[in-house]
Amino acid sequence: YVWPSPQLDALESVRFDQLGHNEGIGMAGFVDPCTTDAFEGPGSGRSNAADWIRNAYHDMATHNIMAGTGGLDASIRFAEEQARAENAGTGFANSAPILSGFATPYISIADTFALGAVIAIENCGGPEIAFRGGRVDAGEPNAPGVPQPQQDLQTHIDAFARQGFTQTEMISLVACGHTFGGVQHAAFPNIVPEFNDPNDTLSVAHFDSTFVHFDNNIAMEYISGTTKDPLVVGMNDTTNSDKRIFGSDGNATMASFAKSPELYASTCATLFARMLDTVPKGVALTEVITPLPVKPSILTMLFNIGTVQFSGEVRFWDRTLDETHTVNLLWDDHIGGTHNLSLPPAGMSTSNGGRHSAAWYSILDNGGPLLLDAAVGIKSMRFVVDGKLEDQGGIGFPIQDGVLYSTSSCITAGMQFFPPFVGRFDVAVRDGLNPTRVFLERVEMDDVGRPILVQTDVPRPDQPMSTGAGYSIWSINLNQTGHDSFAEYTLGAEVNGEKLVLFGAPQSISQVPRCP
Numbered sequence: 001y002v003w004p005s006p007q008l009d010a011l012e013s014v015r016f017d018q019l020g021h022n023e024g025i026g027m028a029g030f031v032d033p034c035t036t037d038a039f040e041g042p043g044s045g046r047s048n049a050a051d052w053i054r055n056a057y058h059d060m061a062t063h064n065i066m067a068g069t070g071g072l073d074a075s076i077r078f079a080e081e082q083a084r085a086e087n088a089g090t091g092f093a094n095s096a097p098i099l100s101g102f103a104t105p106y107i108s109i110a111d112t113f114a115l116g117a118v119i120a121i122e123n124c125g126g127p128e129i130a131f132r133g134g135r136v137d138a139g140e141p142n143a144p145g146v147p148q149p150q151q152d153l154q155t156h157i158d159a160f161a162r163q164g165f166t167q168t169e170m171i172s173l174v175a176c177g178h179t180f181g182g183v184q185h186a187a188f189p190n191i192v193p194e195f196n197d198p199n200d201t202l203s204v205a206h207f208d209s210t211f212v213h214f215d216n217n218i219a220m221e222y223i224s225g226t227t228k229d230p231l232v233v234g235m236n237d238t239t240n241s242d243k244r245i246f247g248s249d250g251n252a253t254m255a256s257f258a259k260s261p262e263l264y265a266s267t268c269a270t271l272f273a274r275m276l277d278t279v280p281k282g283v284a285l286t287e288v289i290t291p292l293p294v295k296p297s298i299l300t301m302l303f304n305i306g307t308v309q310f311s312g313e314v315r316f317w318d319r320t321l322d323e324t325h326t327v328n329l330l331w332d333d334h335i336g337g338t339h340n341l342s343l344p345p346a347g348m349s350t351s352n353g354g355r356h357s358a359a360w361y362s363i364l365d366n367g368g369p370l371l372l373d374a375a376v377g378i379k380s381m382r383f384v385v386d387g388k389l390e391d392q393g394g395i396g397f398p399i400q401d402g403v404l405y406s407t408s409s410c411i412t413a414g415m416q417f418f419p420p421f422v423g424r425f426d427v428a429v430r431d432g433l434n435p436t437r438v439f440l441e442r443v444e445m446d447d448v449g450r451p452i453l454v455q456t457d458v459p460r461p462d463q464p465m466s467t468g469a470g471y472s473i474w475s476i477n478l479n480q481t482g483h484d485s486f487a488e489y490t491l492g493a494e495v496n497g498e499k500l501v502l503f504g505a506p507q508s509i510s511q512v513p514r515c516p
């Protein structure tokens with residue numbers, strides 16, 4: 001895709017900016033190391049990674065391919081679904097709050113559920129998985145339909161068929177999922193006894209000997225007869241669902257997985273992707289999100305009297321941060337001029353279980369923001385890396401400097417932490433842009449926990465107040481109390497009904513300086 005795109009850029013960041021530089025915004029820290037368990041602590045026998053994979057499967061498993069209902073739509077976040085016997089255990093109540101914290105108006109909660117599974121699998125030895133975004137969050141629970149261990153083989157074959165998978169795919173998908181985690185005593189006391197083991201404090205009987213690592217041991221141990229999978233060798237044969245499923249084709253699929261770790265990994269990559277892309281009818285997923293080779297990120301812009309303060313970072317994919325690289329930013333202004341700046345290195349990040357690394361450079365001048373002459377502004381960027389031009393195949397990296405916060409925004413009442421805050425946001429609007437609307441945007445949750453954008457128009461001034469530097473100021477007065485007190489707003493604007501992609505950190509009226 002072409003940068004910038006609010007939705008794809010946001011999905012790409014959560015998908016690919018995982019560990020190292022900027023990891024503060026990443027999910028991978030919750031599954032690195034793979035034994036990490038946010039709720040139970042070390043030695044519990046459980047892990048976030050296993051929870052996140054089971055969470056995605058159970059959310060999807062309500063799908064009905066004929067009716068087009070159910071699927072990966074985050075309906076499992078509802079207490080009513082979690083309370084069903086088919087969703088026994090605390091895994092869902094543990095996964096949803098962490099993962100949904102990454103949701104934004106551009107990344108649905110269901111997308112975070114899918115991303116959690118992808119990142120857990122990749123980070124814990126699994127294959128790379130093609131990820132698409134664009135899932136839509138359900139507003140209510142789905143019809144039940146997750147398979148349970150005491151059901152017979154035909155019920156499982158029928159359930160997977162309803163979800164859109166053949167019998168062979170069922171065997172494979174169960175084998176792919178059950179390379180992680182195990183069955184816990186508290187949730188399934190009839191399958192697993194209490195162990196009183198200090199290294200497995202929650203009494204989890206694991207499916208294979210490497211239960212926080214993706215590998216074909218689930219198949220090797222099954223075929224060699226050494227498996228301890230509690231759904232294969234459990235005391236009560238009624239709940240030995242893995243045994244019935246794995247054996248349902250005379251062990252052909254499991255034998256092929258035991259023989260070839262590559263076949264196992266590639267089959268799992270395909271089936272996990274299909275599982276995550278199983279969504280209700282009418283939901284249109286995005287293209288497979290691949291990393292942008294060059295990606296400007298965390299850009300901010302601020303109007304300050306005659307200048308535009310511009311800063312940010314740029315990420316170069318599959319690169320190391322070698323001192324010998326030279327990275328130059330070239331930018332075009334609005335009157336045909338081109339400017340040039342050498343960029344300092346900022347840090348390294350890694351992704352997809354360490355398969356990829358990315359080098360980040362700061363868009364900074366002598367450690368501070370670039371001070372652009374506001375009258376000529378900035379229209380587009382390009383980069384030159386070791387003499388090679390990076391310009392998105394000739395398109396460049398378009399920059400919208402038409403609507404930005406002004407440093408003249410100020411507060412007249414309210415102290416640092418003590419609302420109410422009364423003040424004014426000043427918004428600089430570039431002469432000649434003629435926006436149809438300028439507005440503040442903030443993220444709110446709707447009544448079923450989905451993040452949505454709420455807009456407040458900045459009134460168009462009767463008499464535009466020119467700054468004499470290519471911009472006029474529009475202002476909005478705010479009186480922020482109660483739950484709005486520290487609300488953060490980004491700027492939005494439309495020209496002829498088209499929403500502009502603006503850059504700029506969100507601002508809260510509680511943080512702007514006092515009016516003179």
Ligand code: HEM
Pocket residue numbers: 046047050051053054057088089090091147148149156173174176177178180181182183184185187188241245
């Ligand atoms: C007939 C189908 C299936 C049955 C009957 C089944 C049954 C179970 C049971 C009883 C548990 C124990 C849960 C707990 O104690 O909290 C479990 C765990 C798990 N299942 Fe399945 N499962 C099935 C299919 C799948 C599939 C298709 C996947 C993913 C692709 C999957 C992924 C997992 C994972 C990762 C865990 C470990 C959770 C943890 O350790 O916290 N399962 N499964």
